[in-house]
Amino acid sequence: MSVQPTSMLLQHVSIAQADRRLISDLSLHIQPGEVWLVLGENGCGKSTLLSAMAGWHALAAGEIALQGRPWVDWPHGERAKMLAWQTQQDECPFPLTVLEKTLTGRHPHLSRFAWESAADVALAQAQLARLDLSLLAARDLATLSGGERRRVALATALTQDAPLLLLDEPLSQLDLRHQQQALQVLSEEQAKGRAIVMVTHEPNHAHFFAAEHCRVLLLFGDGRWLAGPRAEVLTADHLTALYHHPIVEITTPDRAWFIPR
Numbered sequence: 001m002s003v004q005p006t007s008m009l010l011q012h013v014s015i016a017q018a019d020r021r022l023i024s025d026l027s028l029h030i031q032p033g034e035v036w037l038v039l040g041e042n043g044c045g046k047s048t049l050l051s052a053m054a055g056w057h058a059l060a061a062g063e064i065a066l067q068g069r070p071w072v073d074w075p076h077g078e079r080a081k082m083l084a085w086q087t088q089q090d091e092c093p094f095p096l097t098v099l100e101k102t103l104t105g106r107h108p109h110l111s112r113f114a115w116e117s118a119a120d121v122a123l124a125q126a127q128l129a130r131l132d133l134s135l136l137a138a139r140d141l142a143t144l145s146g147g148e149r150r151r152v153a154l155a156t157a158l159t160q161d162a163p164l165l166l167l168d169e170p171l172s173q174l175d176l177r178h179q180q181q182a183l184q185v186l187s188e189e190q191a192k193g194r195a196i197v198m199v200t201h202e203p204n205h206a207h208f209f210a211a212e213h214c215r216v217l218l219l220f221g222d223g224r225w226l227a228g229p230r231a232e233v234l235t236a237d238h239l240t241a242l243y244h245h246p247i248v249e250i251t252t253p254d255r256a257w258f259i260p261r
């Protein structure tokens, strides 16, 4: 499946919730094939930033553009073809099977009264298989465990086949094997040219992605931020300041690990 090279540009973006300024004057260029990890304490504004990038949360200042065109000018139907957003909420108000839920990822691509095609079904089944969910395809979504439901949400975002993925803690609730599997799937998507913005509480997830394509954004919750290549931003000193807790770097033959002291 080819991926349309897509970039998102944030220029002097400020973001607030109620009267609290979370992010001030953020400028970022998210390019095709890049993975951006977003890190910060609870409540610092990570989800709000993703919501703003998805076009749901109004900016306090600045502008976001996709493919050089202001995001606010994009019709909603077109936005959903360009950007898939996995939120932290996995609840579904309707009774759906796992496959039916995953197929909702195809809805932006269907005309008004069209049904999903055999190719749509095959794409959804392929994403379920990549995340070890094939055996659950016919199950009622409501009967899944938290981690299973999280993986279905990721499979749904992948089925949308958008060039830009906004993933809000996609690995939370996943056991270690399924975390590694999901990271492998995401690094494959990055290699195809998809741009990925991923919120995580695990800085070491950064090492799963090719260094030259991995960027990190630290949000300090008071307007301040730090962004750039993994090697520059992901340091014990920066993480200690970010989390207000001592973080040390442990080096093994193949990589450096950040762990709380």
Ligand SMILES: Nc1ncnc2c1ncn2[C@@H]1O[C@H](COP(=O)(O)OP(=O)(O)OP(=O)(O)O)[C@@H](O)[C@H]1O
Residues within 6 Å of the ligand: 017, 018, 022, 040, 041, 042, 043, 044, 045, 046, 047, 048, 049
């Ligand atoms: N509708 C709202 N009105 C007022 N404050 C809000 C509203 N929604 C969110 N907030 C606050 O905005 C801040 C940022 O929330 P956000 O969900 O972006 O945090 P986060 O960094 O994603 O946190 P977490 O790591 O816990 O998921 C939080 O302090 C939250 O309580």
